[in-house]
Amino acid sequence: MSDTITNTSSDLDAYRQQMRDWLAANLPARDPHAGLRAAHEISAEQLAADRALQKKVYEAGYVGITWPTEYGGQGLSGQHQQIWNEESRAYAVPAPGGIASGVTMGIVAPTLLAHANEEQKRSWLPKILRGDELWVQLLSEPGAGSDLAGILTRATQDGESWILQGTKVWSSGAMSADFGVCLARTDWDAPKHRGLTWFKVPLRDPRVTVRPVREINGSAEFCEEFLDDVVVADDMRIGELNEGWAIANSMLGFERGASRDPGAVRPKGGGIRPIAPDLVEIARSRATLTHGHVRQLIAKAHANDVMHELLTARVVSSITKRISNPSAASYIKLGHGILQPLRACAAMEIAGRTGIAWSADVHAHGETAATNYLNGRIMAIAGGSNQIQRNIISERLLGLPREPNFDTNKPFREVLRTARNWGTKGE
Amino acid sequence: MTFTEQMVRSGAQGSRCMDLELTSDQLLFHETTVRFIDAELPMTKVRQLHDDPVGYDRGWLGKAAELGWFAMLVPEEHGGGSVSGAGLLDAVIVAEELGRRMQPGPFLPMNIVAAALAEHASPEQCARVLPGIAGGEVVATWCVSDADGNWDGGAGVIAVATEGGFVLNGSRGYVQDAQSADWLLVVANVGGASAQFLIEASTPGVVVVPLVTLDLSRRLASVSFEDVRVDGSALIGAVGADGALERQLQIALALLCAETVGVLDAMFSITVEYSKDRTAFGRPIGSFQALKHIMADLGLWLETCKAGAVALATAVEQRSAEAAALAHTVAAYVGDVATDIAQECLQIHGGIGYTWEYDLHLLLRRARSNSALYGEPSWHRERLCVAHGL
Numbered sequence: 063m064s065d066t067i068t069n070t071s072s073d074l075d076a077y078r079q080q081m082r083d084w085l086a087a088n089l090p091a092r093d094p095h096a097g098l099r100a101a102h103e104i105s106a107e108q109l110a111a112d113r114a115l116q117k118k119v120y121e122a123g124y125v126g127i128t129w130p131t132e133y134g135g136q137g138l139s140g141q142h143q144q145i146w147n148e149e150s151r152a153y154a155v156p157a158p159g160g161i162a163s164g165v166t167m168g169i170v171a172p173t174l175l176a177h178a179n180e181e182q183k184r185s186w187l188p189k190i191l192r193g194d195e196l197w198v199q200l201l202s203e204p205g206a207g208s209d210l211a212g213i214l215t216r217a218t219q220d221g222e223s224w225i226l227q228g229t230k231v232w233s234s235g236a237m238s239a240d241f242g243v244c245l246a247r248t249d250w251d252a253p254k255h256r257g258l259t260w261f262k263v264p265l266r267d268p269r270v271t272v273r274p275v276r277e278i279n280g281s282a283e284f285c286e287e288f289l290d291d292v293v294v295a296d297d298m299r300i301g302e303l304n305e306g307w308a309i310a311n312s313m314l315g316f317e318r319g320a321s322r323d324p325g326a327v328r329p330k331g332g333g334i335r336p337i338a339p340d341l342v343e344i345a346r347s348r349a350t351l352t353h354g355h356v357r358q359l360i361a362k363a364h365a366n367d368v369m370h371e372l373l374t375a376r377v378v379s380s381i382t383k384r385i386s387n388p389s390a391a392s393y394i395k396l397g398h399g400i401l402q403p404l405r406a407c408a409a410m411e412i413a414g415r416t417g418i419a420w421s422a423d424v425h426a427h428g429e430t431a432a433t434n435y436l437n438g439r440i441m442a443i444a445g446g447s448n449q450i451q452r453n454i455i456s457e458r459l460l461g462l463p464r465e466p467n468f469d470t471n472k473p474f475r476e477v478l479r480t481a482r483n484w485g486t487k488g489e
Numbered sequence: 490m491t492f493t494e495q496m497v498r499s500g501a502q503g504s505r506c507m508d509l510e511l512t513s514d515q516l517l518f519h520e521t522t523v524r525f526i527d528a529e530l531p532m533t534k535v536r537q538l539h540d541d542p543v544g545y546d547r548g549w550l551g552k553a554a555e556l557g558w559f560a561m562l563v564p565e566e567h568g569g570g571s572v573s574g575a576g577l578l579d580a581v582i583v584a585e586e587l588g589r590r591m592q593p594g595p596f597l598p599m600n601i602v603a604a605a606l607a608e609h610a611s612p613e614q615c616a617r618v619l620p621g622i623a624g625g626e627v628v629a630t631w632c633v634s635d636a637d638g639n640w641d642g643g644a645g646v647i648a649v650a651t652e653g654g655f656v657l658n659g660s661r662g663y664v665q666d667a668q669s670a671d672w673l674l675v676v677a678n679v680g681g682a683s684a685q686f687l688i689e690a691s692t693p694g695v696v697v698v699p700l701v702t703l704d705l706s707r708r709l710a711s712v713s714f715e716d717v718r719v720d721g722s723a724l725i726g727a728v729g730a731d732g733a734l735e736r737q738l739q740i741a742l743a744l745l746c747a748e749t750v751g752v753l754d755a756m757f758s759i760t761v762e763y764s765k766d767r768t769a770f771g772r773p774i775g776s777f778q779a780l781k782h783i784m785a786d787l788g789l790w791l792e793t794c795k796a797g798a799v800a801l802a803t804a805v806e807q808r809s810a811e812a813a814a815l816a817h818t819v820a821a822y823v824g825d826v827a828t829d830i831a832q833e834c835l836q837i838h839g840g841i842g843y844t845w846e847y848d849l850h851l852l853l854r855r856a857r858s859n860s861a862l863y864g865e866p867s868w869h870r871e872r873l874c875v876a877h878g879l
């Protein structure tokens with residue numbers, strides 16, 4: 063079917079019209095005030111209902127629009143995807159498991175498409191698109207976050223299988239997910255970056271314990287997992303043995319924005335973005351919209367929003383055209399990581415006292431500001447902190463010399479010993 | 490190492506334009522522009538002009554005109570034309586290099602006036618001045634802000650209609666290259682509404698008083714009008730010129746932001762290179778994380794400026810609905826980070842950056858000067874609110 067749809071404008075118009083009709087008939091309207099539902103608030107029934115709905119969208123041909131047909135996609139162009147992005151905006155598009163769905167579609171799926179073998183792609187990707195499999199990332203551990211190559215989870219070969227043992231943490235959405243892409247150490251005598259391998263780990267396995275972790279905003283979006291001798295077959299290994307680091311970098315690139323379809327970024331001249339509506343609403347509720355300093359805060363936040371959007375489009379296009387190397391995605395990530403906290407703090411400044419106390423039974427703008435304030439540093443930490451992005455930008459884009467390092471060229475076992483004695487004997 | 494050698498090493502010399510989608514004709518135009526600047530006015534010669542009251546040489550202006558520098562916003566029937574047909578997108582290519590190479594001269598005001606006349610003047614008015622501007626024989630500038638540097642919509646110059654013409658009284662401030670201008674496009678007030686007059690600088694009653702400038706390659710002056718009598722043909726367009734002023738401001742900001750991008754790009758590339766060369770404590774200073782992280786932030790801001798400056802030029806060229814808001818958005822952002830980038834680049838240089846001989850301060854001066862020339866960031870933010878109906 064897909065090869066009969068082309069990109070002539072009349073075909074695109076027809077595609078849009080068909081989509082419009084389908085959306086109106088099949089999806090409820092989006093509630094503009096509803097954010098992404100917090101993972102711990104999603105009941106099993108809700109999750110099942112959302113999955114069923116995703117399957118329906120998939121069967122209509124609107125999930126995986128640009129994905130290759132052999133892996134369950136439609137094989138269509140970025141323009142088709144763009145039409146979906148525009149038309150579906152007003153509807154409650156299902157995101158089963160909330161954040162888990164975002165991780166599955168935005169980070170895991172592109173990583174698998176790039177690095178899984180043919181058999182794995184044919185078997186796994188259609189299930190992902192259909193909503194049958196939700197995946198999350200099992201990367202960070204209690205002892206290793208920024209220094210991801212320092213993880214301690216081990217995978218030991220046992221005939222045709224692997225036995226995984228270790229603790230993962232901060233895994234967003236894991237309570238709703240079916241699988242994790244898990245980074246594990248497979249060689250302890252190799253330097254830290256050269257002994258890592260990826261596995262697909264079933265989260266509903268009895269040897270896996272998933273425990274939600276409560277966050278500063280009171281909800282529980284991420285989890286910790288204990289892998290207690292989980293056995294996975296060798297066909298659950300993703301990529302080559304001990305070559306997991308390159309895949310990790312590529313995955314983090316997707317997470318940082320490299321995966322954004324250039325067609326999906328707002329085109330130049332594509333309409334005027336309203337000025338920071340959330341901040342305007344707070345100011346209006348306090349009758350301070352005429353105050354000069356409030357107007358300055360609003361305009362600054364808006365300018366940053368618009369400029370970051372333009373930056374994103376520029377970076378995506380320069381990576382696509384190979385003018386920049388893929389590390390340029392760190393500009394997008396660092397921009398978020400710097401600007402979101404600033405924006406959250408601007409909202410609190412405009413909210414004033416209304417951001418520190420509110421009545422329990424009416425919707426208060428101040429409460430939203432307070433929640434955003436607590437969440438303001440998510441992008442500055444998750445997916446590689448601002449400092450890590452700055453390291454990447456300075457070394458891989460600007461070509462500045464690396465810091466002296468003490469860990470990359472020795473057997474990992476030795477690195478662990480040295481770190482513990484840091485500063486006591488001098489390195 | 491001299492500044493120019495630093496430029497060569499850092500790649501800023503032949504560096505890529507901010508617009509990543511230039512046609513091969515535009516790239517050729519860029520190359521010619523760079524070659525011309527390097528041959529005619531390299532840094533040593535730019536410095537020699539710092540004490541010159543005019544700031545540039547008329548002969549040089551004519552040669553620059555041969556490359557099309559002042560013709561890009563002029564219609565073909567008046568001697569204009571541009572490489573791609575999208576004049577402003579070609580003009581920002583030049584503007585960026587003028588910034589990167591710290592060039593003096595009236596590129597900015599000549600192009601603003603050219604655009605204004607092309608859009609609003611009668612065919613006779615155009616014929617009187619535009620071919621001269623395009624050919625670099627005539628210098629024109631825009632007198633828009635008041636004596637205190639504020640945007641007053643013309644209130645500071647009162648034009649009273651007389652039989653057959655107008656009499657103007659009042660003053661304009663911070664007028665670029667008024668010292669050497671032959672024609673002044675003056676924003677004034679006629680019976681409570683804005684209007685623009687094209688006046689010969691030699692008209693009796695026009696008094697130009699040069700100012701001392703932060704940017705050593707930029708000439709600014711106060712211009713006062715004492716019973717200046719002009720005939721009716723000096724009025725450009727209609728009385729009630731707010732829309733025209735808006736549009737000219739957008740063109741000015743598109744050119745100015747592109748120029749600032751060039752300034753910042755030069756500063757930043759030089760700074761990154763310097764940090765790789767300079768050693769302290771047994772290693773290049775560029776290997777210290779404290780400096781690397783600053784430079785990563787500066788890199789992010791600079792990329793964002795480039796994205797914004799290209800988007801702005803495109804929106805203004807295409808007269809898109811978002812051009813007005815985008816002009817203030819980009820100008821506010823670029824204006825803010827230009828200062829930050831300039832300051833941090835000086836910091837990373839240490840003592841050498843604080844010397845007169847080292848060229849960094851020239852860029853520092855222009856970066857800051859540009860952040861005020863057509864409105865400071867907080868002014869743009871207030872206008873942005875207004876543009877959005879707040």
Ligand SMILES: Cc1cc2nc3c(=O)[nH]c(=O)nc-3n(C[C@H](O)[C@H](O)[C@H](O)COP(=O)(O)OP(=O)(O)OC[C@H]3O[C@@H](n4cnc5c(N)ncnc54)[C@H](O)[C@@H]3O)c2cc1C
Nearest residue numbers: 199200201202206207208232233234443444445446447449
């Ligand atoms: C909301 C949220 C969701 C997350 N989701 C997931 C997920 O789904 N899956 C997953 O695997 N992980 C997830 N994470 C974990 C996240 O990736 C890590 O928290 C992050 O990489 C930082 O690691 P860390 O917490 O161990 O901090 P550390 O690495 O201990 O860092 C502490 C501080 O030291 C700084 N630092 C560390 N190294 C350097 C250096 N070389 N130079 C300068 N400064 C340095 C850091 O910037 C930070 O400020 C999530 C985190 C959050 C907050």
